[in-house]
Amino acid sequence: MRKLQTLAAAAVAVTLLAGCGGGSASPASSDGASSAPAGGSGETLVVYTNSNGEGRGDWLTAKAAEAGFKIEIVGAGGADATNKLIAEKNNPIADVAFGLNNMYFSQIKAAGALEPYEPAWAGDVDKELADGETYWPLVKQAILLGYNSEKISKDAGPRDWTDLWTKDEFKARYERVTGLGTATAQLVFAGILSRYRDDSGDLGISDEGWKQVEQYFRNGSPAVAKTDLFARIASGEVDMGQMPSSIIADREKSFNVNVETVIPSVGVPLAVEQIALVKGTKKKEQAQKFIDWFGSADVQGEFAQKFNSMPVNKKAQAKANPDVVDFFADLKQQDIDWEFVQENMGAWVEKIELEYMT
Amino acid sequence: MSGTSVRSMARSPFVLVVGAVLTWFIAAFLVWPNLNILLATFFPDGSFSGRAAEKLFSSQRAIKALGNSFLLAVALSVTVNLVGIFIVLVTHYFRIRGSRILFLGYASTFIYGGIVLAAGYKFIYGDKGIVTSLLVKMFPGMDPGWFSGFFAVLVVMTFATTTNHMLFVANALKGIDYQTIEAAKNLGASPWTILRRIVLPMLKPTLFAVTILSFLTGLGALSAPQVLGGRDFQTITPMILTFTNSPTSRDLAALLAVILGLATILMLAVMSRLERGGTYFSVSKVSSALQKQDITNPVANVVVHAAAYILFAIYTLPVVLIVLYSFADGAAIQTGQLSLGSLTLDNYSRVLTQQSGLRPFIVSVVYSALAALIAVGGLLFVARLLQKYRNWVATAFEYLLHIPWILPSALLALGLIVSYDHPNPLVGGAVLTGTTVILLIAFVTVKIPFTLRMLKASFASVNSSLEEAAAIMGAKTLYMFRRILLPLVLPAAAAITALNFNSLLDDYDTAIFLAHPLVQPLGLVIKANTDGAEGVEGVANTFVYTVLLMVITGVTMYLVYGRAGRRGTSPKRGRALPPVSSAAPPPAVTAVSGEDSKLPAAPAR
Structure with missing residues (x-):
């Protein structure tokens, strides 16, 4: 018992020393640390x-x-x-x-x-x-809209992002994002909002443009955390959604699905x-x-x-x-004024997160 | 409590030294960096704008999410206490068959959490889950999506966050003097009365502390609502994270964080008030160790046994499935189809044969251990002083030490960068960015509030008469601290160290901004391998890392807590009052005169 106590006391003493040392010695030791790996x-x-x-x-x-x-x-x-x-x-x-x-x-x-x-x-x-x-x-990298080609034929498929919420057959069948933190999601919105540029509108976008965003969120099926879009397509929960071009081939194989991509007449954001x-x-x-x-x-x-x-x-x-x-x-590249997009993206993300995501 | 005035406090050299170090630390690492980042956030051009508040309060989504977070926080404070106290009682207080096994099952929350835990529950109760499939077979009309929304989030988070009860409340329970219970029995009190009037009141300081933690957990809920909340129950944290990442919206993130922070501080104030003035220790002459109680009513006995084992199943099933799924491929995990034949070691060999190999594991273990030890070691003194001296200076220090609870860790990290990317007199003119020290500082800082709360609670249940006796015998402050107080709070301190260690192991939010490029911790590697956009293997890797972390944290808990627990079971009597026998001769305890005649378990309210 006594030995145990001594041991415990010693351990705590070391801890306390480390406590004091960690605080007071940090300025001194940091000089050494900074010069060693970064420059040395x-x-x-x-x-x-x-x-x-x-x-x-x-x-x-x-x-x-x-x-x-x-x-x-x-x-x-x-x-x-x-x-x-x-x-x-x-x-x-x-x-x-x-x-x-x-x-x-x-x-x-x-x-x-x-x-x-x-x-x-x-x-x-x-x-x-x-x-x-x-x-x-x-x-x-192309940011594409892809759909399950085994379920939807090419003629019946969507032709543009806006079809998703204007045509009844696609409503609730597409996955919509639940956050705008990712580059892919931001580029999708850059592609959609750029079409409705209106310098007198809110944040440079016309009311019509914001209505599209509202409809996008109202009619889509929200993405599920840690579940890939392709997993949801495979299980039949949804049929379409956004995807960067480089991942498609790999995911098709992993989840055993086939996906066809949409090239809207305005082109695709790169x-x-x-x-x-x-x-x-x-x-x-x-x-x-x-x-x-x-x-x-x-x-x-x-x-x-x-x-x-x-x-x-x-x-x-x-x-x-x-x-x-x-x-x-x-591939037809969508003509996007990146300077305009970059200037406004922060504010757009904020507006969308606050007003349109439900 | 004697000597609570500021002047008497300033007379002790021990207080002055600790106070000086503490003042410097708070100024340099809690106030200055966060003030810097908040000023830059709220006064971007030197003038304040009400923009953030205006935007937030006109957003329906923000208000609803904020409301959900608060609802969850309040609900969790209740449910976690109910479940937590129940599992503590069945493992440590009542005589339940197989309580060791039950303990291991309930202890599974020690070793994992976050998104994988939520996923684990979804495998079982989600629309394609095992239990749901069974239920749908039995009741064909049932909605397979029954397990979602507020209810599901609350259930999962309740069972996921009883860790603090299992560690700290159980520890406090062990410290209860059995003589008081025996005395009550002799006076004819029923088991229920004993529980309600003697046992639970003694646990109050710890229960208050863990209630604050449950509240905080609810406010900061992230992964469970994302996985199970569905459309109707989303919380505010994802929005805070998105806005933190966007420089133009950072004021919104900071404002939201400050709102949640103030709520936490308010909770803290209420709990501190409730805690004040009670006596939470035994004042009998010779206390004896707790003995397990029989449940005398046979019906109650059966009901409690059944409930205990049902909870055991709820706790252990997700862990089993997570381990199983970590051997399956990413597609199977995400579509929820598991066949025993398809389990391979591929995931593990992929993760472990990366170029970086074991190095990130070692880096994280060293960083987390150092940070955990420094936080607990340093705060042992501080918590003691704050618990002993109750005046405005102590209160001010206490609230300042909770600053890291107010801001999200990404903002804390950014604050450290902008404050110490140039020679700063606060740290002796050193530049901290780009060094290995800055991440350690951040790790220590983020663990301060939790460590302080739990340490203070455990000091509160130490009988002050022991100390008074030692003082009468002429013991010096440090000697008393070392020989009397420390042994009594050591089990709690060890548990806090272990929890701190575990929670820092896979940290990403802080490390991403502060890690030295050549000394990268595990969190960054996990992120690189598990991010949604990083391929199918990402999800499988998440499970593998979770299982690997379970192994590390499991070993830690065993080393720290399993051994302490064992020490507690065999020579209980020796452990219950070790310092009395060594520091002060037993007769001195009679210094607590008069009070020992009445039942000590009715704290003054």
């Missing part, structure tokens, strides 16, 4: 991305090591990564950021957290897809994943070399081959999955 171990590049899932992060780290880059990937959702880059702008931790779409990057740029840089492969990409100054396009140099990086030269390497035709081609993506780099497209390249060749 030299050339490790810190890369922020939202595109590290499904083994992409591991693949890239290994490939980069082969090419002589030591990188550390920090994965975060698009909104999280954006907020993190902006919050850290006075003392940046990241050297490079990639994977975020043009909407996110234009926010980061507006906050002054990006350093202009023209990569070596700038001539091989369509400059229209980015700002031509700080962030540069890597991968294209999400373009970008790469950029972080302002204030202490490893600028190395970071620039990494951007040059990662966006190059070879690496983008391999990436596309491995992960079924659609590279923006024209020379890389030869290596990409031909089905994917063909799909994008025929």
Whole structure:
């Protein structure tokens, strides 16, 4: 008993010491910690991305090591990564950021957290897809409306998003989002609201436009947390919903469903994943070399081959999955004024969350 | 309570040292960063606008969601207490057959929670769930979607959040002096009267503390309403999270968080008031350990046994299914079809053979352990002082220490970044962003309110006469703290440490903003592997990580609590009053004169 008590007392003493130490010693130890990994171990590049899932992060780290880059990937959702880059702008931790779409990057740029840089492969990409100054396009992704083609024939299927809530047969048969936190959901609304631009309307959108949003939420079946749209299509709960182009083939296989996508007459919104140099990086030269390497035709081609993506780099497209390249060749891109969208998206999300989501 | 004036408090060097450290910590890590982020949020251009309030209160959805959160908080405060007290009594107070097994079943909430728990319940009671299928076969007219909305959320969250009862209320129950119960029996009190008039009143400080926690859990409910709430019962937390992430709407998030925070503080004030003035310890000369009680009425006995085992089934079924489903593929999990033949180890090999391997697990274990130990170690002194000295200074400190309950962790993290991304005199001119320390600070900070509440409650049930006796014998403050108070609150402190540790293991909200890029904790890896948009494997990975975390947290609970529990069962008498025998000779206890003649269990109200 006595021994036990002594032991307990000793343990607590250590705890208390740690308690005091943790508080008072933190300023001292932080100096050591900050200089060691960030500056000391030299050339490790810190890369922020939202595109590290499904083994992409591991693949890239290994490939980069082969090419002589030591990188550390920090994965975060698009909104999280954006907020993190902006919050850290006075003392940046990241050297490079990639994977975020043009909407996110234009926010980061507006906050002054990006350093202009023209990569070596700038001539091989369509400059229209980015700002031509700080962030540069890597991968294209179409944001589509897809429906269960086993249940609905091509003639009977919807032709546009607006059909979902104007035609009775689709009401309650489509999945609608329950939050606007994701990039895909925001792009769907960018595509819908852009059609109703009206500078005298609320937040630059006409009343008619807001009515569409209202109807979208009123008639859709709310998404279920942790249950994929494809799972719900497979079980017959719903027949259609939003989907980014890159995931379709994979999910069709996993859930054993077939999906047909809709190309509205106005076109399809594209999400373009970008790469950029972080302002204030202490490893600028190395970071620039990494951007040059990662966006190059070879690496983008391999990436596309491995992960079924659609590279923006024209020379890389030869290596990409031909089905994917063909799909994008025929695809009509919706003409969206991204500057207008970026300026208003925050307010739109707020209005929709507060007024229209039920 | 003597010495409650500020002046007498300032005379003790011990108080002054703890006070100085505490003041610095509160100023540097609780007030300054959060003030910074709130100012930036509410005064974006240096002037205040009522925009946020105007927007929020004109939104039907926001008001309804806010109302739902409050409804859930109030309802949970009641239901969790009912279920929690019942399971504590059947495992620790009444003589129930198989109570060890029952304990293990009820303890399953120690090791898991969140979205997977909600999913686990859905596998059983959801529209395609096992129980629902059975019921529909029996009653063909039944609605398969019966388990949704407020009712379902309340049921799931009630059973999911009895952890604090199992740990702290059970612990307080063990401290009850059996002599008082025997005396009541001799006077002819029925088991029901004893329970109502003696046992429950002694548990009050702990019950007040866990009630606040239940209220808070209800207010912050996220995953259960998302999975089971359906269209009609959505809560405010998802909206807060969305708005936190959007820089232009962050004022709305902050306002909502402040509303919930104020409600919590109000609850805290009410509970503190109720707690004040009671005597929650035994004042008999020689106390003895609690013995289990028979339920004498045979009908009541059968009913209690049946209820206990039904609850056992409710608690354990989801865990079993989650473990089973973690071996199934992602599509099967989401469509709810489970066949025993399709269970493989693929999910586990995929998760465990990633490049990052075990490293994130180790990082998280080290961070969580350090943070848990620092929070409990540091607050042991603070909680004691706040419990002992009751004046405006102590009250002010106490409320300040609850700041982390007011703001969502993402805002706390952003506050730390904007406050310490440049040399700051508050921390000796150091830059904290980009270091490994900042995440530790955040982890410690977010655990302060919970730790403080539970520690204070456990100090409240310590008999102050022990301390007075030691003081009369000439014991110094620290000696007294070490030899008398500490051994008495140690079981509770250990349980708090374990819970803190468990809850930090898979933290994402804080870590995403503050983690050092080369020392990334588990939460980030889990997120990368489980996010909805990350493929079919994501959902399967969620289950695998949950099971892996169950293993880690299960081991922790065993190490910390299982052993303490065992120590408590064998030499009970020795444990009940260890300090008396070593610190002060037993006769000194008679210093508590006069009071021991009356029944001690009727606290002054």
